[in-house]
Amino acid sequence: MDAPRAVSAAYSGSFSESASRALVEDLRAKLGGDPSLALVFASSSYAPNLSDLCEVLTIYGHAPLLVAVTGQGFLAEGAEFEAEEGFSVLFLRHPEMRAIPIALSAEEVEAEDDPLAWHRLTGVGPKEAAGWLLFANPHVLPVERLLRIWNRAYPAVPVWGGLAGGASDGETAVFLDRKPVEGGVAIALQGKIGFHVVVSQGCRPIGDPYTVTGADRNVLYTLGSGSAYQALATAFESLSEREREKAHGHIFIGLAVSEYRDEFRQGDFLVRNILGADPSSGAVAVGALVRVGQTLQYQLRDPDSAEQSLRQLLQAEKAEFFSKRKPLAALVSLCAGRGKGLFGVAGRDAGLIQELFPELPAAGFFANGEIGPVGKFNFLHGYSASVLFFS
Structure with missing residues (x-):
């Protein structure tokens, strides 16, 4: 059986079908096969081209499941791209993982708060997921209400993700495969995959x-x-x-x-x-x-508190879970108020992750709100760094 693998990369520049195809084909070659899951984090300026980008990733990346989200910047493997055009992508290949996507609407979230009803709607029982990915359009989906429901429907199961970002509603987008989703997308990850989330509130x-x-x-x-x-x-x-x-x-x-x-x-x-x-x-x-x-x-x-908090949490994660084995990949959701605005320089958060986890495939975005657990409950945060490690 193939061993789980992950690869990631970033592209800086306006949308180009040929450049996107070259990057995707190179990633798939490095992965050594088709990904189980592809995640794309694009600048908000890519919103008009996101359908075309998803088409390229699906066709040339052979991604059976693709989720794309816009943000106020993107990152990959130690580099942060704030207010720049482009995207980052992570391919995850895991033969023993099953990913179940669910498109979420505001009407469903407002109308249904019974945990048992959500088990039926998603087809996922309370203990059947190692963790959830969640991406949402904050102009549409009541995310805090959804998380309160999720904490009851899936107690002590971590959720990682963030809110799509953009200068306007028209630049805020979430895609499932090749189609835009009005509200949001949740993905249950099942099987033999580790799902560890660190939230630094700075x-x-x-x-x-x-x-x-x-x-x-x-x-x-x-x-x-x-x-x-x-x-x-x-x-x-x-x-x-x-x-x-x-x-x-x-x-x-x-x-x-x-x-x-x-x-x-x-x-x-x-x-x-x-x-x-x-x-x-x-x-x-x-x-x-x-x-x-x-x-x-x-x-x-302040900058010192923010950096110290993330460093301490990452070091504790490394000591507890990864002292004898390497993580598979990382996904990163950063507040748009971090980066240069907080630290005075770019790349502080992504660079710290790379410093402590060298050569780890990683991708993510500057979000309009970050999702992750504190204790046993999942919350929507601001000014935070939420980091998911797969193992």
Whole structure:
């Protein structure tokens, strides 16, 4: 039986059928046969040509299953291409893997929240997938609602993916095989394939953790015995003078994923935006529904925290899963707010993955929102790096 293999590559430039065909034929030759699954991440400017690109990949790549998604940039094997025309592609050949695609519509997601109904709709039972890939058009599909349903229908099964990106709705596209999908695509991966997801949210805790003692939906009133605003001010004052100068717009809230910890560290929180703060009432509005009794800690997002977080998570993944064997391939979903905008230089995230996993086939995109698990639940993230390793 053939051993599982993967290959990846990137093409920078406007769409060219001949150049695309040459790249695809070269990848298939390196793979040594037909792929089981092909994944394409294209710049948003490729949206008008995505059907033609999928045609090339299907015909000359012999891909029986192809998923393509647009983003605000793409990446492959240590290089990031932000706001550039082009695409990256990953071919995965795995004789013992089965991939089951499901086209998703907004109407289905809005109408059906029964987990058993989703087992029937997808044909996939609660424990029958090693993991799910999920790509969605954020202008159409209610992704957070879908993930809440998925967490109940497929408990503790990881989901990796992201939201298609583009300057407008017309540049935001998801394709299944050669056809555009209005809402999104989920792919169940079954069989003897490892599916390991790392999510780095790019923040570190500041100040102290608090118990929420007063809240109404997404408005925090009191944390512990003081106001939410006072706790925010205290966290801000705990920063160095240099950190305070750069902190404006970069402080977030973190909701503890598990309450049962003696000490909370980076990565123990689901990070969400602060929408506003009122010193007179002490209230802080946040981008999440909060409840009394939750543990919360303010978070700082900066380049050093983002790089340190991803490095630590990748090193832990390498030590736990890949100390005695090599991963097969990686898929990467990066927030469009990372890259040069965060680090000042291009390629920091993709380069770090290549540094720790040399010569690993990898492809991905700059997304409008990144999907991945924190703890046992899957969430939609912002400002994060979500990395899937196949083994």
